Amino acid sequence: MKYDIVILGSGESGTGAALLARAKGIPVFVSDGGRIPKQYKEALEENKIPFEEQKHSYDIILSAGEIVKSPGIPEKSDLMQRVRQEKIKVMSEIEFAYRFKGESKIVAITGSNGKTTTSSLTYHIFKEAGYNVSLVGNVGYSFAKQLATEPTEWYIMEISSFQLDDVDAFRPDISVLLNITPDHLDRYNDDFSQYTQAKFNIVKAQEAEDAFVVSKDDETINAFLLNHSTNPKIHFFSMKETIQDDGAYISENELVLRINGQHESISINELSLNGKHNQYNTMAACISSRLAEVRTERIRESLRSFQSLEHRMEFVAKIRGVEFVNDSKATNLNSVWYALESMTKPTILILGGVDKGNDYEEIRELVMDKVKAIVSLGEDTSAIQAAFKSLVPIVDTADITDAVSAAYELAQQGDCVLLSPACASFDLFKNYEDRGEQFKSNVKNL
Secondary structure: OOOOEEEEOOOHHHHHHHHHHHHOOOOEEEEEOOOOOHHHHHHHHHOOOOEEEOOOOHHHHOOOOEEEEOOOOOOOOHHHHHHHHOOOEEEOHHHHHHOOOOOOEEEEEEOOOOHHHHHHHHHHHHHHOOOOEEEEEOOOEOHHHHHHHOOOOEEEEEOOHHHHOOOOOOOOOEEEEOOOOOOOHHHHOOOHHHHHHHHHHHHOOOOOOOEEEEEOOOHHHHHHHHHOOOOOEEEEEEOOOOOOOOEEEEEOOEEEEEEOOEEEEEEHHHOOOOOHHHHHHHHHHHHHHHHOOOOHHHHHHHHHHOOOOOOOOEEEEEEOOEEEEEOOOOOOHHHHHHHHHOOOOOEEEEEOOEOOOOOHHHHHHHHHHHEEEEEEEOOOOHHHHHHHOOOOOEEEEOOHHHHHHHHHHHOOOOOEEEEOOOOEOOOOOOOHHHHHHHHHHHHHOO
16 A cells, blocks of 8 residues: 555654644554554554554555654665655654644754753743643654644744754744754764754744844854855844844843843843853743743743753752762763853762763863862773873772762762763663663662
8 A cells, every 4th residue: 555654763753743644634654663662552553553563664665655754763774775766755753743733833942952951941931921832842742743632832842953854844933053062973974064954954944034043152053154044033142242133141140131122131040040051041042932922021930930850960969968960961072061061069070871982172171170080980981081080080880879879989078979971871771861860769879
């Protein structure tokens, strides 16, 4: 049988796209080369959506009208090579779902770091202001599933570069680009320019009446903008200079917000999120909210009440005067840089995992300034030893239990133990969430 839509991958985005296609009466088939997780298989079965798992039927896939590709499937795979040879239209789940958004509006947020916090904060502001809004993409439901099951007037959407690889008509009303630092380059032929272009696809279809909220302080973003034009109006945010047009900046412990020529200011002391990296995230969320006509007083109240996210600079406990902070989400050095930059106490840093080719020189100065000892975690800690053994004491550990114990022994009253690994978690853990949960459990067992 020939299907109008074939979906490759049956995770949150693939199953969501299948549910949306079914809801719209579109013949759809789901193909997954691995096992389909129980909750997604049950959803497909309940909605009578045909699927296959642990294989790909090329005859069905290559006869599809269009293909929705889940973000986890690399272009280098044999399957995608065949699909491209056949010149079948390939789109991401957000591109497919966009066709059915109706009159709803979208705030789409991307960046190498900070996008989950910024998306969650923006959603919190909209929700507290009484908007009919949902949080979708890499957090919450997929965009397609939300549209299929409970559509809303506004969508706050966290988007990765993988999701932006296959967009064409996808057009957010407000797009946000927080920063661009090297990440996932194995998916982009080790070409940073390809990764940068993927991030900028967020503005690909935007028009002049739309908005582009972007960091003025990011060198990669600025270099790209010098050589490429964008259609939407740009709203910069900065911690280094005063923004003359609409946007936001930090001045003398005040977050200054200017939208449509109107100035508002919010004291940094009112923010529930600490650290300069979170001031960037907050500025982006504030600009997006004001562009959506949320009142400044509502924004101010929401900034006070927002709770930091799990595994992102999450306070865990204070034991005999030693604080423990879980930043397991920090899987690259840029994230660790921001984490260390925000530290105000002598820090015992738990670092390590599956190294993605880190150049630890990036955090050398911060380690010298903020860190009193390093606890290295994982099977291979040679790169960490080579980078920092001349600067601070280093203790090698093989598992999270030993790491927490060693860090506690090294710490004194008034210190902070920070788990901010700079590495993937797959040597010892299922994922960064599992790593963070095990860290918290071991802290509470001290």
